[in-house]
Amino acid sequence: MSVPIPPFAEERRADLVSLHAALLNLIIMLESLLEQQANSSLNLDYFRWMLADVRGKLWIVSWEIGALGIVEERLREVSIVEDGNICAVCIDELKIGDEASRVVGCSHVYHRECIARWALENHTCPMCMYDILE
Structure with a gap:
């Protein structure tokens, strides 16, 4: 029989899922901005860096969601x-x-x-x- 999920774990999962969705939305917005401005004279290096950074954070959040599930199972x-x-x-x-x-x-x-x-x-x-x- 597995342990009932403690309330703080439910809150953490909810926070991680919300953060995951927000990061995905930010990635979509940044990708769209980069596509729209691809032919402009703007320096888009900052936005490319931001996109890479957000993708890295999304990976961390995804890993934490998976780890939370494993901890609950173990x-x-x-x-x-x-x-x-x-x-x-x-x-x-x-x-x-x-x-x-x-x-x-x-x-x-x-x-x-x-x-x-x-x-x-x-x-x-x-x-x-x-x-x-x-």
């Missing part, structure tokens, strides 16, 4: 059956009844919210540095 919901384990993200004890997640691949357990936030930024297990995106 964390599994678990029930804590024993007290005493420590969440290496918040350094607090995991207790019976806590919402927790196990990293698929290395099996380390953390508070669900803690590891989801950590993994979205770092893409690794904080205990063993296992690459969650692999």
